[in-house]
Amino acid sequence: MPPISPSNSSLILASASPRRKELLSRLGIPFEVKALDTPEPLDQSPPSEQVVRLALAKLKAFRSAYPTTKRPILCADTCVDIDGRILGKPSNEAEAEKMLFQLSGRWHRVITALALGLEGQSPIIKSAVTEVRFAELTKAEVDWYIKTGEWQDVAGAYRIQEQGALLIEEIRGCFYNVMGLPLRLVYGMLRDTVPDVFSNP
Numbered sequence: 001m002p003p004i005s006p007s008n009s010s011l012i013l014a015s016a017s018p019r020r021k022e023l024l025s026r027l028g029i030p031f032e033v034k035a036l037d038t039p040e041p042l043d044q045s046p047p048s049e050q051v052v053r054l055a056l057a058k059l060k061a062f063r064s065a066y067p068t069t070k071r072p073i074l075c076a077d078t079c080v081d082i083d084g085r086i087l088g089k090p091s092n093e094a095e096a097e098k099m100l101f102q103l104s105g106r107w108h109r110v111i112t113a114l115a116l117g118l119e120g121q122s123p124i125i126k127s128a129v130t131e132v133r134f135a136e137l138t139k140a141e142v143d144w145y146i147k148t149g150e151w152q153d154v155a156g157a158y159r160i161q162e163q164g165a166l167l168i169e170e171i172r173g174c175f176y177n178v179m180g181l182p183l184r185l186v187y188g189m190l191r192d193t194v195p196d197v198f199s200n201p
């Protein structure tokens with residue numbers, strides 16, 4: 001079979017995240033990635049509301065940058081929520097270390113909000129929550145993990161899909177949600193609203 005290429009009706013993944021691109025490709029549908037650098041300011045509202053607000057802000061930014069596109073647009077935002085507060089992406093090693101000690105020996109929640117933009121319709125919003133329990137980390141383990149560099153560019157300073165797996169005792173919920181894209185939820189959302197994206201161009 002020839003490789004499937006994006007057509008004018010295919011999905012756009014509006015994201016700079018290499019993880020989201022990799023995960024979405026598992027659906028086996030054509031899509032195109034368009035990355036935007038959208039600011040992600042946090043506020044005091046509950047994390048489950050903030051991720052929705054940020055996913056919608058990404059969709060809005062995409063629409064301003066590409067006002068004429070008629071294609072379905074998928075945006076997402078993932079946050080790490082511990083005790084009702086968001087751990088964002090650390091900006092340096094000290095911040096990453098602090099986050100890892102905060103997560104150590106505890107359960108936290110990883111929430112991803114999806115915003116699907118369809119022509120002439122209000123955005124469709126869905127969220128997924130996965131609970132993650134960290135092992136009790138020693139200082140030596142945190143020092144080792146910081147040296148892997150995996151803390152960079154990820155919420156909560158760890159990557160479940162890489163060596164960060166060694167920090168985790170248990171999860172409840174979708175693994176892919178922690179990586180940034182809850183695959184079954186994305187699949188269901190597209191199947192129910194834009195089934196055309198599953199047909200070959």
Ligand SMILES: Cc1cn([C@H]2C[C@H](O)[C@@H](COP(=O)(O)OP(=O)(O)OP(=O)(O)O)O2)c(=O)[nH]c1=O
Pocket residue numbers: 014015016017019020035036040058076077078079080110153154155156158159160161164178179180
């Ligand atoms: C907790 C965790 C997060 N992450 C990633 C998923 C997301 O890419 C990132 C959270 O940041 P996001 O702001 O959700 O996404 P992003 O800035 O990477 O990409 P864009 O806004 O352009 O879509 O953290 C992992 O890869 N592994 C993990 O274990």
